[in-house]
Amino acid sequence: MDNGTHYRTCHLCEAMCGVAIEMKDGRIASIKGDEEDPLSRGHICPKAVALQDLHEDPDRLKKPIRKTDSGWQEMDWDEAFDFVADRLHKTRQDHGRNSIGVYLGNPNVHNHGSLVATMPFLRAIGSQNRFSATSNDQLPHMLASLEMFGHQVLFPIPDIDHTELFICIGANPMASNGSLMTVPDFRGRLKALKQRGGKMIVVDPRRTETAKLADEFHFIRPGGDALLLMAMVHTLFEEGLVDPGPAERLVKDVDLLRLAALAFTPEAVSAHTGIAADDIRALARRLATTRKAALYTRMGTSTQTFGGVATWLAYCLNILTGKLDLPGGVLFSQPAIDLVELGAMSGQQGHFGTRHSRVKGLPEFAGEYPASTMADEMLTPGEGQIRAFVTVAGNPVLSSPNGRRLEEALGGLDFIVSVDYYLNETTRHADIILPPTAALERSHYDLIFSMFAVRNVAKYSEALFAASPDTRHDWQILLELAHRLEKQRKGGRLPLRTELGWRAFKQLGPDPILDLLLRSGPYGADAGRARGLLQPAVDLVIDLLPKRHPLRGLARLSPLNRQWQELPKGLSLNALKEYPSGVDLGPLRPSLPDRLFTRDGRINLAPRRYLDDLGRLHDFLATPADTHLHLIGRRHVRSNNSWMHNSQRLVKGRDRCTLMIHPRDASRLGLQAADSAAVSADDRQIVLPVEITEDIMPGVVSIPHGWGHDREGTRQSVAAAHAGASINDVLSDGVIDPLSGTSVLNGQPVTVKVWRPERQRKRA
Structure with a gap:
């Protein structure tokens, strides 16, 4: 690569920050924010600088490796492709197409090449046992969009650059720079909001980095968000504050929602939420009476036992108060490549519950079963049992609940292939690993996150480094496997036209598309x-x-x-x-009714599946609040899931994998700041350092997501030296939101005790 400055989009989180990478003598000399990027405007977070670390990481795999009795051995690509295709084909022949499971990890959605190649690869596999990070993340938002607007990825995006009131519940955009709301430089945008006289209100069980900048903050008990939101809906109807504004003629079933909210008064939900009734009413009034306002919810509300209902109600509140399709409220984006319209054109708006998982009967969403049931499908004998497994850019051992049980399940499979350039906690179980090129060795276009951006932009980044001839891009790996599997299925030969089509696809790649x-x-x-x-x-x-x-x-x-x-x-x-810095396509704009994809062209305010789930919410309200400690996760600006801990500059400094606990709870349990604590649930337990802080609500403890790099057999030296503990080694995979099938990652009860190693040794 030539010396000088090269412009690119950072792919390490959803923010799409523009970076200016200075090259000297074929190496990266510096990485800075791109001042000309129309979305990020020069902002970057510490992760962007680590792009260099990931590219130069000596632990990164560059050739296929196969597990043998004498350890991992390198092999050439053709041999590796034949080996994988033969083993997968044999599994399919011997046990049926559903005997192969597939897991797609989060990095795939940051990679347009992988996205383009995934569908033909999945078709070639032919299995219904598909899983992804979706059900550990954003499934409730996708379901609400499907049910209310007719399309699974038609998300209402807060117009934060023009709003006057931003209400943030269960989200921490100061650490994430937005999620399902691509908003780089949240701090700068919040500063601008306040300069124009606006306010931010945050509701969370933890006083997060975002909450510390809020004009108003409220603690809330984990799992109580649906009750809070329903009480806000009740207040709007009770006080005559319902006014859908621009969307009024499109909204139906308003009365059904009014009736559903009758029993959920602010007084009734106060004890379960930990928020005073007067504060709940005031919050609803502020949303209703501030013309340009937006209510935003994310992981804290979606990955909990009432995640489906809570996300639906957040959408309802924006609609009932006239914030949908209003500048300064929430609007639908109009990206340059409109996957919403393209999906609808091909009949792919989404579907839910068309079939159910074999063991637990959990509903599929868009062809995927909940990740929480992967181990069930591997461990339970019978027709359709998973015998072979494919992971693509994923580490579910650390990112899905009950990681130890999933490890047990992976250890019993006949064959595992991983497309990944790390030997990590999941891929160490593989029989073969096919490593793709690093991100800076391929072009980049944000197909997915352009749909969630707070401003319409388009940006293409050319590869910064030329890929070595003996490497393969991930799209090349997936297409090659798909091609060989299709040939195996057809008896070793494809029709000439089909064969030529495959060859052209593999030759051209994703950029012409x-x-x-x-x-x-x-x-x-x-x-x-x-x-x-x-x-x-x-x-x-x-x-x-x-x-x-x-x-x-x-x-x-x-x-x-x-x-x-x-x-x-x-x-x-x-x-x-x-x-190269990107093109500004303008602010979010009103787009209704053209942007709706429901059959009748109207917004379904009260879909039946949500109303049916309210009986469970009534039962929860009628049950006294329990006295257990409840566990929540947390995000740090230097981390994103499990795949960035092998960069020294991202893990250096004080230990961030700690148990946050309130002083009152610490005192009651005899915990001190220098202690380690054992956190357990049933027979699952982890040990980690204690961090005593008033930034956590009494009765709540917090552990960050994505750590636990202490497993043997990995090759991530920096991560192993900063192992931490995996929150998912405590969380149960049997606890889900029954409405959506989403894993409950926030609000599960746990027991916390002082950890005394010498006492534990004596007992042993």
Whole structure:
């Protein structure tokens, strides 16, 4: 790579921060924020600087390795592909297609090449036993979007750059820079909000980094969010504050929601939430009477026992108070590559509960079963039992509940292949690991997070380093395996046209597809003088063809659609290469009713599945609040899940994998700051240092997510030296939100005791 400054998007979290990477003598000399990036505007967090560490990491695998009796051995790519295809094909022949399980990890959504290749790979596998990080993360938001707006990834995004009131519940954007709300430099945007006279209110069981900057903060008991939100809905109806505003003519079933909220008065829910009734009413009034306001919820509300209901109610509150489709409220983005419209055009708006898992009968979502039941499907004999497993850029041993049980299950499988460049806590169980190139060795375009950004932008980054001839990109690995599996399934030979198609796909790669999607999208080619001739034809197609007709979908996406006539035009891959810092496509804009995908074109305010789950919420309200300590996770700006702890600059400093506990609880349990604590639930236990702080609510303890690098057989030297403990070694995989199938990562009860190693040795 030439010396000088090269511009790129950091791919390490959802924020899409622009970076300026200075190169000297073929190496990275410095990484700074890109001042010209239209979204991040020069901001970066400490993770971005670690891009260099990940690229240069000596622990990173670069060639396929296979487990043998004498240890891991390297092998060449063709041999590795044949080995994997043969073993997977044999498993499918011997035990049926559902005997192969697949897990897709979080990094896949940061990688357009992997996204493009995943679907043909999954089709070639052919199994219904698919899993991903979705059910440990954002599933309640996707379900609410599907049920209310008709599309699983049509998320209402807070217009934080123009709002006057930002209410944040169960989220910490100061650490995350947003999640399902791509918002780099949250601190700077919050400062701007306050300078224009706005306020931020935070509700959380922990006084987070975000809460410390809030104008108003309330502790809430873990799992009580649905009760708080329902009491706010009750207040809106009771005080005549319901006004859907721009969306009023599109909303249906308002009365059903009013009836559902009758019993949930602020007084009734106060004890279970830990928030005074007057404060609940005041919160509802502030949301209703501030014209430009947005209510935002995230992990704390979604990954809990009432995650589905809580997320639905947050959407309802924005709608009931007229904040949906209003600048300064919550709006739908309009990305350059519109996966929402493309999905709808191909009939892929999403689906839920079309089938259920074999062992526990849990509902699928978009073709995936909940990750919490992976071990069940491996350990339970019978037709459809998982015998072989594929992981792609995932570490579910650390990121899914009951990681020790999942390890036991992985150890009993016939075959495991991992597409990953680390020998980590999950891939150490694999028979073979296929390592892809590092991120800086491939091009980058944010297909997913552009849909969640607080401003419409487009940015393409060319590869910073040339990939070695003896390496493979992840999309090449997935396509090669898919091709060979399809040939195996067809008896070793494909029809000539199909074979040529596979070869072309593998030769061209994902970037020509990007170019086509950019050119044909809302900001694509400008028809110029030809618009006058083509416009009537496009109008006719949109007006006359059925709603779900593919040609109508293409016309709706076309830059010739009158709906997009005010948008900038001329986007293509070459155009983006001319603007390496990215292109600003403008602020979020009102888009209803055109952006709805429900059958009747209206917003379903009270879907039946949510109303049916309220009986469980009534039962919870009628039960006295228990006295257990309840465990919640937490996020740190230097970390993201389990895959960034092998960078010394990200883990250096004081230990961050600690048990946060309130002084009152610490005193009651005899814990002191220098102690270690044993945290347990049933027969699961971890030990970690104690951090006594008033920033945690009494009755609540907190452990960060993604640690636990003390397993033998890994090759992550820095991570192993800063191992920490995995919160998922305590959490049960049997506790889920029954409405959505989401893992309960926040609010499970635990026992905490002082850890005395010498006493434990005597007992042993």
